[in-house]
Amino acid sequence: MNSLSKPSHSDLFSHLYIEESVLDEPLTKEIRAKFSKSKIIIIKHYKDVFNRPNQDFAVQSRSKNLILARRSAPFLYEGSYYSDGFEYENFFYTPSILGCLYDCEYCYLSGMYNSANSVFFVNTADFFDALTPYLEKPTLIAISYDTDTLAIESITSHTNAWIEHAQKNPNLHLEIRTKSANFKAIRHLASSEQTVLAWTLSPQKIIDSYEHKTPSLQSRLKSIKEAVEAGWRVRVCIDPVIYNEEFHELYPSLIEQLFCTIEPDKLFQLTLGSFRMSSTHLKRMKKLKRSDIAFYPYDVKEGIVSYGKTIEQEILHVMTQKALEYIPETRIRTWQLQ
Numbered sequence: 157m158n159s160l161s162k163p164s165h166s167d168l169f170s171h172l173y174i175e176e177s178v179l180d181e182p183l184t185k186e187i188r189a190k191f192s193k194s195k196i197i198i199i200k201h202y203k204d205v206f207n208r209p210n211q212d213f214a215v216q217s218r219s220k221n222l223i224l225a226r227r228s229a230p231f232l233y234e235g236s237y238y239s240d241g242f243e244y245e246n247f248f249y250t251p252s253i254l255g256c257l258y259d260c261e262y263c264y265l266s267g268m269y270n271s272a273n274s275v276f277f278v279n280t281a282d283f284f285d286a287l288t289p290y291l292e293k294p295t296l297i298a299i300s301y302d303t304d305t306l307a308i309e310s311i312t313s314h315t316n317a318w319i320e321h322a323q324k325n326p327n328l329h330l331e332i333r334t335k336s337a338n339f340k341a342i343r344h345l346a347s348s349e350q351t352v353l354a355w356t357l358s359p360q361k362i363i364d365s366y367e368h369k370t371p372s373l374q375s376r377l378k379s380i381k382e383a384v385e386a387g388w389r390v391r392v393c394i395d396p397v398i399y400n401e402e403f404h405e406l407y408p409s410l411i412e413q414l415f416c417t418i419e420p421d422k423l424f425q426l427t428l429g430s431f432r433m434s435s436t437h438l439k440r441m442k443k444l445k446r447s448d449i450a451f452y453p454y455d456v457k458e459g460i461v462s463y464g465k466t467i468e469q470e471i472l473h474v475m476t477q478k479a480l481e482y483i484p485e486t487r488i489r490t491w492q493l494q
């Protein structure tokens with residue numbers, strides 16, 4: 157694609173909502189300058205737009221907008237039960253961006269928020285300050301938890317800010333989870349053992365069916381290869397596995413494709429996990445009637461829906477056996493209900 161045909165930021169978001177309180181923030185001004193053709197709407201509080209009842213998540217997903225706002229405490233949340241804390245005593249995620257540019261049908265965000273728009277909190281320094289008391293010990297922060305930070309990096313520079321902050325704080329460890337093909341946005345930074353780039357991969361057929369607006373498998377693999385070759389720690393997450401009658405064809409061959417692209421020795425870790433979600437979020441997803449994934453006859457245990465023990469174990473067994481052809485067990489992590 158030549159530069160003339162590249163979509164502009166204004167094409168990405170037709171409307172930019174800005175909270176009065178952040179109008180004079182330098183980051184707001186920087187971002188606003190990128191949206192010369194978008195309609196700018198000044199608002200009192202982001203919740204007036206983002207939390208408004210009766211919004212149509214499906215309609216908004218087709219044309220998302222961006223809200224710039226100031227976050228007040230809490231700036232950190234304890235790591236969730238649904239994700240791996242990698243044995244860190246301090247494991248948090250940070251809600252500095254809410255909502256995602258991508259539109260995965262299985263995403264819990266559609267069961268959690270009224271809006272498909274994104275909110276970016278521009279007071280990044282307050283998030284860093286909230287973290288300071290914890291940095292006497294190794295602390296893991298998942299910065300891409302309720303979003304995909306790298307997907308929106310050309311607007312926010314948020315991933316860059318966190319990586320640079322980690323470079324100044326040896327106890328700060330980052331997990332940056334993404335489906336983007338946007339390694340180029342951080343390529344200029346020095347790689348560091350403190351930061352793990354965690355790429356989520358799915359077979360192309362699953363991407364086509366369920367991961368709308370996300371980059372293709374090939375372009376994600378290309379970005380992973382560049383990151384690995386530049387010395388970054390890369391964790392590939394084949395998680396969530398979406399189980400269907402083609403599972404045995406699609407997923408083992410995804411592992412083959414991965415290791416045909418990158419040298420097995422260079423992959424930091426591989427995470428495997430099957431689809432799971434809180435039953436509350438699933439109920440809301442069902443109401444949206446957007447995806448067959450919401451209507452699978454899941455098992456429910458302690459408020460969590462999953463494929464149930466038998467299928468879950470089959471998924472993990474098949475995939476682990478395939479992965480063991482390339483890497484040792486010590487570099488494979490799995491998620492399953494206890």
Ligand code: SF4
Nearest residue numbers: 256258259260263303
């Ligand atoms: S990339 Fe992640 S956060 Fe974004 S829509 Fe997909 S699952 Fe949700």
